[in-house]
Amino acid sequence: MKKSSPSSTILVFLDRDGVITTESGEFITRPEDITYIPGSLQALRLLKEAGILTAIVSNQSGVGRGLMSQEQLMAVHNQMMSDIRQAGGRITIARYCPHKPDEDCGCRKPKAGMLEEILKTLSREKGIIPKNRYIIGDNERDITAGKAVYCEPILVLSGCLQQKDVRALQVAPKMVFPDLLWAVRWLLAYNK
Ligand SMILES: [Mg+2]
Ligand SMILES: [Zn+2]
Numbered sequence: 001m002k003k004s005s006p007s008s009t010i011l012v013f014l015d016r017d018g019v020i021t022t023e024s025g026e027f028i029t030r031p032e033d034i035t036y037i038p039g040s041l042q043a044l045r046l047l048k049e050a051g052i053l054t055a056i057v058s059n060q061s062g063v064g065r066g067l068m069s070q071e072q073l074m075a076v077h078n079q080m081m082s083d084i085r086q087a088g089g090r091i092t093i094a095r096y097c098p099h100k101p102d103e104d105c106g107c108r109k110p111k112a113g114m115l116e117e118i119l120k121t122l123s124r125e126k127g128i129i130p131k132n133r134y135i136i137g138d139n140e141r142d143i144t145a146g147k148a149v150y151c152e153p154i155l156v157l158s159g160c161l162q163q164k165d166v167r168a169l170q171v172a173p174k175m176v177f178p179d180l181l182w183a184v185r186w187l188l189a190y191n192k
Contacts (some may be wrong), residue, residue: 009053010191011092011122011130013115013146016058018138018159019180020044021080027062029072031079037158039181044089046184050191053122053130056094057114057145063098070098093118110144119149132191136183143171154183 017023022035047054062068073096084091095114099105107113115135122128135146138159146153155173157163158180166176177183 009128009130010050010132010187011053011055011119011128011134012047012187013055013057013118013133013135013142013151014091014180015109015135015137015139015142015159016056016080019136019156020056020084023138023159027060027067028076029062029068031075034076034079034083036083037179039179040158041084041087041089043179043181043184044084044091045087046181046188048088048090050188052187053092053128054090055115055118056091057109057118057135057142058094058096059108059141060096060098061100061108063096064100064103073098093121109139109141110148112145112148115145115149115151134187136180140169140171143169143173147171154187156180156183 014020020036020040021028022037028034060073063070063073077094081091095118097105097107097114099108101108133151134154135142135151136154136156137143138156138161143153143155153173155176156179158178175186177186
């Protein structure tokens with residue numbers, strides 16, 4: 001028998017900007033412009049060490065807006081993956097939506113297309129159907145997308161929202177933390 005059954009697998013969907021990388025209000029278009037929120041790389045290492053699957057789901061409409069190319073987006077992605085690996089972490093899977101809001105695609109959060117596609121891929125390629133799912137994001141759109149695929153939504157205040165904004169949200173997160181490291185420490189303690 002395997003040590004962990006598929007049903008005990010935990011999957012954490014992660015937004016990128018404002019959760020892992022610093023939210024500057026502008027798109028990250030070059031690898032050298034990436035900066036990390038303090039503790040975020042350590043948090044990803046803790047998730048990896050705990051055997052928790054991680055999936056980045058990120059709106060990057062800068063591509064659709066003509067502010068960066070798909071190649072630039074991938075260069076930023078590859079640099080981030082390399083930095084995460086160097087820090088002892090590992091992202092299981094990552095998806096980006098390159099579309100503009102008015103393109104009305106199915107993948108731009110708050111829609112759940114990227115999350116649904118990841119769940120399908122994990123099931124088809126690895127036979128994994130994670131029953132325990134979380135989403136960690138800095139924006140209400142993340143919370144909405146996560147709830148659509150039955151994730152426990154966790155809001156972090158390291159990006160576009162502050163504590164005073166939380167009450168005004170239409171869709172309530174389950175938990176609110178200052179940043180990813182706080183959120184991951186809670187998640188690990190909660191799932192012990
Ligand atoms: Mg964000
Ligand atoms: Zn899209």
